[in-house]
Amino acid sequence: YQIEHEEEILEQGDAYLLVEKLLSLNGQLDKARVEVILVSRNSADTGLRVFNSIQYYGLDITRAAFVGGRSPYPYLAAFG
Secondary structure (H helix, E strand, O other): OOOOOOOOOOOOOOOHHHHHHHHHHHHHOOOOOOOOEEEEOOOHHHHHHHHHHHHHHOOOOOEEEEOOOOOOHHHHHHHO
């Protein structure tokens, strides 16, 4: 389903306003100090659709892990 609909932009979810406000802090500081990293139990197929939506909304999110139903905990250390 996600591959067939990868060009359809996802609606803004519950956390959208929080993410937008967190990222906006970087514009008020002397250098970027806030990074939002998406860690999801969804599949990598969903990831392409999500990143298309991130780009559409102009969010500065460049790193993510889509773990296909597994626990995302083991991946967190890799993001520092």
